[in-house]
Amino acid sequence: xxxxxxxxxxxxxxxxxxxxxxxxxxxxxxxxxxxxxxxxxxxxxxxxxxxxxxxxxxxxxxxxxxxxxxxxxxxxxxxxxxxxxxxxxxxxxxxxxxxxxxxxxxxxxxxxxxxxxxxxxxxxxxxxxxxxxxxxxxxxxxxxxxxxxxxxxxxxxxxxxxxxxxxxxxxxxxxxxxxxxxxxxxxxxxxxxxxxxxxxxxxxxxxxxxxxxxxxxxxxxxxxxxxxxxxxxxxxxxxxxxxxxxxxxxxxxxxxxxxxxxxxxxxxxxxxxxxxxxxxxxxxxxxxxxxxxxxxxxxxxxxxxxxxxxxxxxxxxxxxxxxxxxxxxxxxxxxxxxxxxxxxxxxxxxxxxxxxxxxxxxxxxxxxxxxxxxxxxxxxxxxxxxxxxxxxxxxxxxxxxxxxxxxxxxxxxxxxxxxxxxxxxxxxxxxxxxxxxxxxxxxxxxxxxxxxxxxx
Amino acid sequence: xxxxxxxxxxxxxxxxxxxxxxxxxxxxxxxxxxxxxxxxxxxxxxxxxxxxxxxxxxxxxxxxxxxxxxxxxxxxxxxxxxxxxxxxxxxxxxxxxxxxxxxxxxxxxxxxxxxxxxxxxxxxxxxxxxxxxxxxxxxxxxxxxxxxxxxxxxxxxxxxxxxxxxxxxxxxxxxxxxxxxxxxxxxxxxxxxxxxxxxxxxxxxxxxxxxxxxxxxxxxxxxxxxxxxxxxxxxxxxxxxxxxxxxxxx
Numbered sequence: 001x002x003x004x005x006x007x008x009x010x011x012x013x014x015x016x017x018x019x020x021x022x023x024x025x026x027x028x029x030x031x032x033x034x035x036x037x038x039x040x041x042x043x044x045x046x047x048x049x050x051x052x053x054x055x056x057x058x059x060x061x062x063x064x065x066x067x068x069x070x071x072x073x074x075x076x077x078x079x080x081x082x083x084x085x086x087x088x089x090x091x092x093x094x095x096x097x098x099x100x101x102x103x104x105x106x107x108x109x110x111x112x113x114x115x116x117x118x119x120x121x122x123x124x125x126x127x128x129x130x131x132x133x134x135x136x137x138x139x140x141x142x143x144x145x146x147x148x149x150x151x152x153x154x155x156x157x158x159x160x161x162x163x164x165x166x167x168x169x170x171x172x173x174x175x176x177x178x179x180x181x182x183x184x185x186x187x188x189x190x191x192x193x194x195x196x197x198x199x200x201x202x203x204x205x206x207x208x209x210x211x212x213x214x215x216x217x218x219x220x221x222x223x224x225x226x227x228x229x230x231x232x233x234x235x236x237x238x239x240x241x242x243x244x245x246x247x248x249x250x251x252x253x254x255x256x257x258x259x260x261x262x263x264x265x266x267x268x269x270x271x272x273x274x275x276x277x278x279x280x281x282x283x284x285x286x287x288x289x290x291x292x293x294x295x296x297x298x299x300x301x302x303x304x305x306x307x308x309x310x311x312x313x314x315x316x317x318x319x320x321x322x323x324x325x326x327x328x329x330x331x332x333x334x335x336x337x338x339x340x341x342x343x344x345x346x347x348x349x350x351x352x353x354x355x356x357x358x359x360x361x362x363x364x365x366x367x368x369x370x371x372x373x374x375x376x377x378x379x380x381x382x383x384x385x386x387x388x389x390x391x392x393x394x395x396x397x398x399x400x401x402x403x404x405x406x407x408x409x410x411x412x413x414x415x416x417x418x419x420x421x422x423x424x425x426x427x428x429x430x431x432x433x434x435x436x437x438x439x440x441x442x443x444x445x446x447x448x449x450x451x452x453x454x455x456x
Numbered sequence: 457x458x459x460x461x462x463x464x465x466x467x468x469x470x471x472x473x474x475x476x477x478x479x480x481x482x483x484x485x486x487x488x489x490x491x492x493x494x495x496x497x498x499x500x501x502x503x504x505x506x507x508x509x510x511x512x513x514x515x516x517x518x519x520x521x522x523x524x525x526x527x528x529x530x531x532x533x534x535x536x537x538x539x540x541x542x543x544x545x546x547x548x549x550x551x552x553x554x555x556x557x558x559x560x561x562x563x564x565x566x567x568x569x570x571x572x573x574x575x576x577x578x579x580x581x582x583x584x585x586x587x588x589x590x591x592x593x594x595x596x597x598x599x600x601x602x603x604x605x606x607x608x609x610x611x612x613x614x615x616x617x618x619x620x621x622x623x624x625x626x627x628x629x630x631x632x633x634x635x636x637x638x639x640x641x642x643x644x645x646x647x648x649x650x651x652x653x654x655x656x657x658x659x660x661x662x663x664x665x666x667x668x669x670x671x672x673x674x675x676x677x678x679x680x681x682x683x684x685x686x687x688x689x690x691x692x693x694x695x696x697x698x699x700x701x702x703x704x705x706x
Contacts, residue, residue, distance in 0.1 A: 400544075401507060402544050403544055403546055405505075405506055405507065405544075406540070406543070406544040407546070407554070407558075408505075408529040408532070409504050409505070409506075409528050409529075409532055409537075409538050409540075410529075410532055410554075410558035410561075410614065410618065411529050411532035411558050411561040411562040411565070411618070412529060412554075412557050412558055412561050413529050413561065414527070414529065416557060416561070417529075420546075420549050420554070421546070421548075421549065423548070423549075424546060424547060424548025424549040424597065425547075425548055427548040428548065
């Protein structure tokens with residue numbers, strides 16, 4: 001058999017294996033959902049359609065642009081299975097080790113994708129703010145979710161989001177009524193605990209801010225131990241007119257974790273979203289940040305910092321679509337790569353013909369500490385309007401020997417000097433995280449990883 | 457304190473230092489003058505351990521320790537300090553954090569306790585005043601966005617904080633106006649002591665009006681070709697370098 005035919009056969013086999021895997025994850029749950037209850041008919045229909053989309057979808061290969069640098073093989077090879085039993089054995093003492101010292105916040109905790117009443121510590125929530133389990137709300141008040149849940153991600157969402165829609169069980173819901181004000185931040189801890197077999201959790205989260213509502217949300221993805229598992233999560237965010245959301249996301253999962261997040265953001269007029277994404281953990285982490293504007297003069301600010309070392313791949317994809325005039329978007333991502341770490345930055349800003357006076361700027365800067373590390377960076381602007389202000393820039397560089405020497409000439413060791421320069425590079429993103437306790441904590445997490453990083 | 461013997465050094469294939477000898481005793485201030493390209497800055501860099509230079513012969517001992525056996529940070533911990541001609545900007549690295557890291561690294565190597573926050577602050581404020589520097593400088597990233605004068609004053613401020621045994625000032629006067637020069641010189645003079653030695657590298661005599669040297673050396677083509685007292689600097693100011701350099705060649 002020729003090499004080409006052989007490779008083609010392998011590709012077909014891989015595609016079949018993947019299709020089978022997806023159906024295993026999505027099929028059962030969707031059918032269960034379709035046959036249960038009448039109050040959620042609209043949801044059952046959405047799930048059924050999502051399951052069909054998964055079955056019909058072409059399997060992504062290395063040729064598919066959005067998966068080009070992030071192979072799916074290693075994900076499929078783990079044989080992840082969905083476990084539907086909630087894990088209830090944990091007590092508040094067990095999660096002590098993953099808390100941020102001194103962080104003052106309402107706390108919601110999810111374990112393996114399921115909302116935990118026992119571990120959450122919400123305190124007193126202000127009027128007009130609801131926080132709780134998605135599953136509970138589907139059972140008790142599905143009307144509150146209709147027209148929002150699954151609609152923000154929409155049908156055009158990618159494969160893993162469809163899979164999530166078909167298979168979702170639980171997740172977090174945060175609803176702010178019109179004008180509601182959440183002054184204390186709310187911290188959402190997504191805790192993963194290893195099980196006997198490699199399992200996948202597919203939580204679905206919904207955050208919706210009514211007109212003029214304001215909140216600060218801190219999401220943290222953490223693990224107990226070095227567990228091997230996969231999380232395929234979807235987060236839908238809806239911001240009403242004049243709403244303001246500050247959103248910090250810190251992914252610091254087990255070195256063996258597979259992490260997939262699809263974040264779908266819908267912004268109405270004059271709303272402001274400020275997101276800061278910190279990617280430190282996992283062996284394979286893919287995040288898609290997707291923004292759509294439904295009103296003018298909205299602002300979307302996406303910042304990020306990723307650190308990848310040996311056996312790590314961290315991938316951020318961004319898709320910001322300006323379909324209306326007068327909106328502003330910013331993407332500012334920085335990466336530090338060491339050892340054999342790999343990262344992908346793929347940012348698309350699309351400006352439609354009618355989206356005049358769009359103001360969009362995108363930058364991606366990378367610091368590479370070793371010869372074996374790699375980053376694939378692809379900022380893209382697609383502009384069809386003629387009166388816009390758009391820019392993008394990318395850099396990939398190393399630590400300047402001049403800077404290193406300056407620090408060493410003052411008695412500072414080479415390794416500390418390197419760490420200081422890396423933290424200096426990362427500092428402006430960490431600054432944007434908000435509460436000082438969180439900034440200090442992330443600085444420490446980044447510093448610890450750099451301290452352990454091999455010098456080459 | 458410092459004993460340099462027969463020092464030769466290359467940059468790439470080019471020999472820059474061609475057998476340099478210098479003895480500096482405790483408390484002495486030596487000026488090294490010379491035309492452009494004579495090797496003045498190379499000498500300062502080679503002593504402090506900057507990469508890109510190859511020492512091919514000779515030695516440099518600081519209080520009996522061979523500097524060329526040591527990394528730059530180890531030389532600094534031994535008491536060597538280089539005030540840079542072009543101080544490096546370090547975006548994102550907080551000045552105060554930087555100074556604390558440097559001071560504690562040096563203290564630790566001497567077996568001294570690390571400074572606590574209060575005594576560190578007190579020491580900093582005191583030294584800042586001498587150099588007419590504002591407190592706000594501490595919160596800024598190291599040298600980042602500093603004016604030329606601020607950068608040079610920041611170098612001397614660091615020197616005041618780290619209290620070296622031997623300070624090398626590399627063209628510290630370059631780019632300074634007369635007021636800034638006076639402040640920098642006052643800062644340096646305040647640090648003169650019987651235990652501390654200095655090597656002042658400069659192209660012009662001007663700086664030496666303010667920092668009075670005990671000895672003046674003329675460096676040309678990688679060697680010290682003339683040494684004398686401070687009056688030598690005045691002679692150079694008057695006649696230029698030509699008469700010595702050409703005389704040597706003849």
